Amino acid sequence: MSVCSSVRSNGSSRYRRISDGSTVDRTLFGTKNDQRRQKEPALQRKAFIRLSELNRIKESTAAPLPSACLSSNAAGEDKKAVAEARKAHMKRLELEELDRQRKSGSRHDDAKLERIRKHAQEKIDEGQDIVKLLRTCSERAATFAIRDQQLKDKAEREEKEHAYEQRMILAMEIDRLKEIEAREAEEALKLRKMVHDRKIIENQIEERRQARLLLEEARDQENKEMLEQMKRYREQDEANARARREEAARARKEIIRANEEHIRSKKERKVLEKREDEMMEAYQMEQDEKMRRREAEEEEAERKKREVQKRLLDEQERTMDRQSEMDELRARRAMEDAERKYRQKQLLDAQRRRRDKEVLDEARRQQQEEKERREEEERRARKDEYREAMAQSLSMAERERLEAERAEKKNQELIQNLQQQMLENSLLEEERKKEKYREGSILLQEMAEEKAKLHFIRDKFVQEMKDKG
Structure with missing residues (x-):
């Protein structure tokens, strides 16, 4: 008994004391004002309709009469009787509705009071120490089970x-x-591509x-050919010059020789002419001797004839001297013309050689400029x-850095x-x-x-056992 009392005292010491009397906590079941406020809606549920609606309802609820069989005088009385009815x-119906509402309100209040009394009784029953002990044991068991x-x-x-975590670590390691x-x-x-690009x-x-x-090599060959051509031109010019000199x-x-032959022929002609003159003079002397014996007047004629002949011979000699002078003049003019043509040809050859030299110098200068231009282009090409290559290497380094940053960012994102x-x-x-805690509370x-329910069943069993004695 002492054990039970100690258990009861220990169990009751764990709960807050509400009151010494048998009153019930109104915070659980409400006050009288709350009950009055709950009753008021039942009284306020009265129906109100307008007069026109009431007349319409009355007309619709009137019992049909066989008006066709009644007379016209009795129709008004019937309608009045129907209206009164x-x-x-x-x-x-209105009185019945009010009575029904009053009865339903009283039944509702009685049921509510019954529920309140029942709930209060249940709370009182639950406030017992044994119930609290049983509840504590069950809660402990449930708590231990939940724990x-x-x-x-x-x-x-x-x-x-x-x-x-192991799977994620393994997945991260696999991804890594x-x-x-x-x-x-x-x-x-990239290395193969760089090697391939370097080979290219x-x-x-x-x-x-x-x-x-x-x-x-082609330029050197062209220069050699030009030099050989210039050499050939020079040799040809020299050969032409020699030929021209030899020709001159x-x-x-x-x-x-022609002048000498002409002079010689002229001298021979003079000798022949003198010989002919001598022969003619001898013949004339012979003729004179033969004809001296002729008439005296023929001597005068012969003399005149000799004079004429002498004059003619002088004229012929002068003519021949003039002809030789003309031949010498022609020969001198021909030689001067030939020398002038030769000098003109030499001048033209010198001008042509000078032009060729200028063309060759211009070609060499252009070749030198072309060579310098190509060398400059090659230098620029090498610089480019x-x-x-530097830009490509820098871009590759930048791309690798960006890829590394993207990889690092990707790793950070993966970690995040x-x-x-x-x-x-x-x-x-x-x-x-x-959720489990909520399930535990549930x-x-x-x-x-x-x-x-078990308490109710237990109380029921106890009551039955008491009734049975």
Whole structure:
């Protein structure tokens, strides 16, 4: 008995004392004012209609009469009787409705009071120490069960989280290895591409060098050909000059020989003419001697004839001297003309050689300028190639840096996503915990209801046993 009392005292000490009397906490069941406010809506549920609606209802609820069989004088009385009957009927219906509303309100109030009394009785019953002890034991058992379930769920959750973390670590490691392999493959591809590009550039440089060598060889060959052509031209000019000199010497010799022959022929003609003159004089002397014996008058004629002949001979001699002078003049003019033509030809050859030399110098100057221009273009091309190679290397370095930044950003995003997922998982786990706690409270409520049912059944059994004695 002492144990039960101690248990009861310990159980009762855990609950707050409300009152010494048998009053009930009005915060649970409301006050009289609340009950009055709950009754007032029942009284305020009266229906009010307008007079026109009431007349319409009365007319619609009037019993049909066989007006066709009545006379016209009795129609007014019948209508009045019907109206009176309808009015009495409506008043009766209104009184019945008021009575029904009053009865339903009283029944509703009685049911509500009954529910309040029943609930108060249940609260009083639940306030007993034994009920509290039983409730405490059941709550302890439920709490221990919930705690065991929570520990089990926590272990399962930790195991799942550990497995999830292991999977995520494994997935991250796999992704990291894949990324490393992809980066290595990309680096190898870049290296192969760089080697291929370098080979292409080296081949292009070699091709350009070969082209420059071929161009220089062609230019040297062209220069050699031009030099050989100039040499041939020079030799040809020298040969032509020698031929011209020989031709001029031969022409001079021929002119001199022709002059000598002409002079010799002229001298021979003079000798022949003198010989002829001598022969003619001898013949004339012979004729004179033969004809001296002729008439004297023929001597005068002969003398005149000799004078005439002498005059003619003088004229002929003068004519021959003039002819030789003309021949010498022609020969001298021909020689001067030949010398003038030779000098003119020499001058033209010198001018042509000077023009050829100027053309050759201009060609050499143009070749030198072309060579310098090509060298300058090659230098610019090499500088451009160097700048392009540097720009390409810088762009590749920049691209690699950007790729590294993107990879780092991707890793950071992956880490953030994983952290976000872990945070979401923790929030979901907390939400599940709260849900479990809510389920626990629901279970507690259900257990309380079940316990109340058990108490009711127990009380019922006890009462039955008491009734049975």
